[in-house]
Amino acid sequence: MVSVEEVRHLAHLARIGMKDEELRLYAxxxxxxxxxxxxLDELEIGNDVEPYRMSRGYKEMRDDIPVAFPADMLSNAxxxxxRFIKAPKMG
Amino acid sequence: MMQADKVxxxxxxxxxxxxxxxKLFCPCPADYRGKEPNVNVCPICxxxxxxxxxxxxxxxxxxxxxALALNCRIASRxxxxxxxxxxxxxxxxxxxxxxxxxxxxxxxxxGYMELxxxxxxxxxxxxxxxxxxxxxxPGRLVYDGSIxxxxxxxxxxxRAGVALVEIVTEPDFNAPNEVRLFLNRLASILEHLNICNxxxxxxxxxxxxxxxxxxxxxxxxxxxxxxxxxxxxxxxIARQRSLTARGIEVNSETRHWDDARRITVQARTKEEEExxxxxxxxxxxxxxxxSEDLEVIKASMPELPHxxxxxxxxxxxxxxxxxxxxxGEKYLADLFEASLKYYDNARSIANWIVTDLKGxxxxxxxxxxxxNNSSSSSSSKSDSNDNSNVNTGILARITPKHIAELAVLVDxxxxxxxxxxxxxxxxxxxxxxxxxxxxxxxxxxxxxKDELEGIVDRVMDEERKAVMxxxxxxxxxxxxxxxxxxxxxxxxxxxxxxxxxxxxxxxLRSSQ
Numbered sequence: 328m329v330s331v332e333e334v335r336h337l338a339h340l341a342r343i344g345m346k347d348e349e350l351r352l353y354a355x356x357x358x359x360x361x362x363x364x365x366x367l368d369e370l371e372i373g374n375d376v377e378p379y380r381m382s383r384g385y386k387e388m389r390d391d392i393p394v395a396f397p398a399d400m401l402s403n404a405x406x407x408x409x410r411f412i413k414a415p416k417m418g
Numbered sequence: 419m420m421q422a423d424k425v426x427x428x429x430x431x432x433x434x435x436x437x438x439x440x441k442l443f444c445p446c447p448a449d450y451r452g453k454e455p456n457v458n459v460c461p462i463c464x465x466x467x468x469x470x471x472x473x474x475x476x477x478x479x480x481x482x483x484x485a486l487a488l489n490c491r492i493a494s495r496x497x498x499x500x501x502x503x504x505x506x507x508x509x510x511x512x513x514x515x516x517x518x519x520x521x522x523x524x525x526x527x528x529g530y531m532e533l534x535x536x537x538x539x540x541x542x543x544x545x546x547x548x549x550x551x552x553x554x555x556p557g558r559l560v561y562d563g564s565i566x567x568x569x570x571x572x573x574x575x576x577r578a579g580v581a582l583v584e585i586v587t588e589p590d591f592n593a594p595n596e597v598r599l600f601l602n603r604l605a606s607i608l609e610h611l612n613i614c615n616x617x618x619x620x621x622x623x624x625x626x627x628x629x630x631x632x633x634x635x636x637x638x639x640x641x642x643x644x645x646x647x648x649x650x651x652x653x654x655i656a657r658q659r660s661l662t663a664r665g666i667e668v669n670s671e672t673r674h675w676d677d678a679r680r681i682t683v684q685a686r687t688k689e690e691e692e693x694x695x696x697x698x699x700x701x702x703x704x705x706x707x708x709s710e711d712l713e714v715i716k717a718s719m720p721e722l723p724h725x726x727x728x729x730x731x732x733x734x735x736x737x738x739x740x741x742x743x744x745x746g747e748k749y750l751a752d753l754f755e756a757s758l759k760y761y762d763n764a765r766s767i768a769n770w771i772v773t774d775l776k777g778x779x780x781x782x783x784x785x786x787x788x789x790n791n792s793s794s795s796s797s798s799k800s801d802s803n804d805n806s807n808v809n810t811g812i813l814a815r816i817t818p819k820h821i822a823e824l825a826v827l828v829d830x831x832x833x834x835x836x837x838x839x840x841x842x843x844x845x846x847x848x849x850x851x852x853x854x855x856x857x858x859x860x861x862x863x864x865x866x867k868d869e870l871e872g873i874v875d876r877v878m879d880e881e882r883k884a885v886m887x888x889x890x891x892x893x894x895x896x897x898x899x900x901x902x903x904x905x906x907x908x909x910x911x912x913x914x915x916x917x918x919x920x921x922x923x924x925x926l927r928s929s930q
Contacts, residue, residue, distance in 0.1 A: 336693075381703040382493075384711075396459065401566075410456050411455045
């Protein structure tokens with residue numbers, strides 16, 4: 328079970344301010360989601376099943392060829408100074 | 419040193435794969451130095467929703483090479499993880515990195531590096547490598563004015579997503595000088611593999627864990643050049659010793675190296691390891707590295723420094739010391755081998771490079787614009803600090819032909835070493851070839867008796883007291899020789915002058 332205190336800590340790590348009632352609401356919802364996943368425990372899959380992991384061969388990786396992105400990404404930035412993106416100072 | 423006082427140091431080193439042309443997970447150009455802010459960015463490295471990172475194969479190849487050079491076990495399945503933290507230098511709020519909690523996901527693990535005994539007696543120490551992994555570099559933050567007075571951070575994401583190799587050692591170092599030996603050797607390996615240019619500003623960064631046995635461990639971050647690592651560790655050991663000597667417990671904390679004040683200062687506490695909430699990166703499939711892939715990479719690896727030293731000793735009959743000095747800085751070793759094509763006398767060429775050229779560089783530097791670190795406290799004008807990879811100093815001017823010509827001029831008896839050193843100075847400052855410098859100077863060695871008779875007689879005449887002393891004390895001859903050299907601007911053949919002076923003294927003695 329995820330506690331309200333754990334959600335408070337997560338909110339702090341993500342630098343999101345939350346009221347106590349919001350923390351209680353999200354803790355409840357997170358627990359519901361986790362409990363939903365518990366259904367997977369009831370599946371009969373046998374003992375010799377390898378977990379599926381997505382993989383690719385080394386040769387299939389991308390070549391080291393530089394391509395500049397054609398559009399100026401800065402048009403999406405909310406706050407700029409010159410060509411720098413302005414961000415809050417982390418205290 | 420008392421055993422109870424034993425110092426333990428571990429390193430965490432970040433090397434940018436500067437030889438790569440594109441970033442680790444997107445095709446944006448990787449060369450961000452000297453660029454306008456935020457020009458090398460795309461939806462992938464800015465972490466836009468719906469984008470898919472694609473791994474750069476060359477980055478894997480380079481990381482495998484380095485892992486092999488450090489004797490690591492190579493993972494057959496290379497997996498990436500998300501390391502979550504909230505800071506503006508990473509637009510995604512997580513860094514794509516590797517994590518070895520469940521199996522070896524990192525490119526390399528359990529390697530080692532042997533440190534040569536500085537006195538030349540084989541291997542003095544083995545430093546174990548815990549892991550070697552690939553990860554993305556964060557962006558660069560700068561502040562208007564200083565970090566303390568500015569109300570906001572300015573972010574440049576050109577560096578975000580550039581490929582880094584992180585190397586983590588076990589805490590096997592017991593003294594700062596061992597760290598220096600390790601880092602020098604690592605730099606030489608990086609240069610020989612041609613995957614990272616350690617001379618570039620910010621291309622190699624190092625954090626250090628320092629503790630005194632029985633006390634808490636302190637992590638030092640923000641050391642922006644290999645040169646400063648030894649200084650930062652030396653300071654930190656002294657700080658911890660002075661605390662324990664007064665019975666004050668060392669705090670387990672993170673400290674920053676303050677480059678300007680040459681001290682470590684307490685840093686704000688960041689996330690704990692468990693707060694990073696590592697989990698497998700779902701967007702990047704694991705890379706399967708077959709044994710054939712590994713063989714192909716192995717076969718393409720350039721000669722490593724250790725092998726090069728042995729070859730220099732074997733093929734050119736150099737002493738191991740000389741070979742190590744040459745190979746310690748790849749450009750010296752390259753210059754040495756290239757110069758041999760013009761003049762096939764390995765010992766003579768090696769001597770000019772190791773004694774004279776390196777001596778000059780050690781004393782005066784290369785003369786190129788020094789690199790500044792601009793990571794934390796610089797103003798927004800400071801991005802020109804990131805120098806491009808152009809050597810503007812002495813080494814850009816000196817070719818193998820320069821070294822070969824100089825050696826030939828001396829070995830053929832055309833000039834003596836004193837004159838040759840003058841020519842070298844001029845050659846280093848102007849880039850002119852020795853043969854051209856000689857034409858403008860009156861420097862041909864005076865090696866005929868009749869050319870020198872007049873000057874020797876003049877010195878004998880002017881230095882009567884010294885001459886009388888020399889009759890009973892032959893050491894005084896060197897003083898007289900010095901006078902002759904001075905009058906000839908160093909051009910006289912010193913052996914000949916000495917024999918001429920001796921003749922005259924013997925004559926004087928017998929006539930007394």
